[in-house]
Amino acid sequence: MLIKPKVRGFICVTAHPTGCAAHVQQQIDHVLAKGPIKNGPKKVLVIGSSTGFGLASRITAAFGAGADTLGVFFERPSDDGRLGTPGWYNTIAFTKAARAAGRYAKNINGDAYSDAIKQQAIDTIKADLGQVDLVVYSLASPRRQHPRTGVVHKSCLKPIGASYTAKTVDTDKGVVSDITLEPATEADVADTVAVMGGEDWEMWIDALLKAGVLAPGATSVAFSYIGPEVTWPIYKNGTIGMAKIDLERAAKKIDATLKAHGYGRAFISVNKALVTQASSAIPVVPLYISILYKVMKAKGLHEGCIEQMQRLFATQMYNDSALTFDDGGRVRVDDLEMRADVQGETAEIWPRVTTETLDELTDIAGYRSEFLRLFGFGLPGVNYDVAVEPHQTMPE
């Protein structure tokens, strides 16, 4: 099958298996080039391991620290004549590469919010790894079926209190326009907290502890975003921001639980704004990212998911380093994004961006190519004019 990108709004409905593999390999190469991470994790569970920050942390653990990894994700597998989602192909590529390098890598494709998948992960850890010493929690999902009530909660991206009008970009068409977002209801907030807040992370840690599969001294990390004021009504102060406050609440509770269990630790890492499948769905944010990329690339400060996770592991979590916390007890790898000069220049560009000036003032081209790379398109060394087999099976 010849596979070309088919972009529909903020999603690409096709994915290229060879391109996804090349994207994973690029990330592995980055981690290898950075050199080994001393005293790194040995046995790692990554929840949300197939794309974005979760995949990057799995690659960093396996190829930077030589860790065995178990990945949990929710992806559509390929079938005869039918494409899978990028995370499916990414995981196949990762698994083959990790095993070729002599590392254990197994995968569970299913709903991480369910009790059944938690149990499957526990059974796999018991059978293969004994215990894990790092749990990365990196889910980004539009919905969660609550395992106790059966209720399906849907997360949303809305401001709270008042409607919010701001500039946004249709990244596909290159049109800049104003968008007005109506405020969330109380139910919207509660639903978003139920999906993207900390309850499920707590349920994972409780289940792992009860089953005895968490090593004494284990670490757990989950990810958040803060960003500049221009995005606060839709992010930090919006429904997703309320979920992140709940994630921080959970981090403190899990930290206390893990400290009681062999001096472990749990914390939130605040990461940089990046093009991922999750962030491309947020209004306003892709325009901000396009400006930010322009400014950060000009200063030589640009990072993607893999640079962020490699830096988090090598300069905060392991490698004889110690976690440094902000006033809110969070680790910040968004430090370069939030630098005063970067934010000053981004804020200066923001009001001047129009459809006409988009190409000149922003890195919309970089945004688009990074977006396509998420789906395996535009990778160097991949011949997109050659037919590829869409059906790729996951190694057992």
Ligand SMILES: NC(=O)c1ccc[n+]([C@@H]2O[C@H](COP(=O)([O-])OP(=O)(O)OC[C@H]3O[C@@H](n4cnc5c(N)ncnc54)[C@H](O)[C@@H]3O)[C@@H](O)[C@H]2O)c1
């Ligand atoms: N992208 C950004 O700019 C950014 C910045 C800072 C923090 N974050 C945070 O990082 C975390 C990860 O986001 P991302 O941008 O890497 O997202 P992503 O969409 O690339 O990855 C989400 C992962 O979750 C998995 N997943 C989704 N629903 C699932 C389910 N029900 N069961 C099992 N797996 C499921 C997917 O398969 C995938 O592996 C989120 O907490 C997000 O808020 C993102």
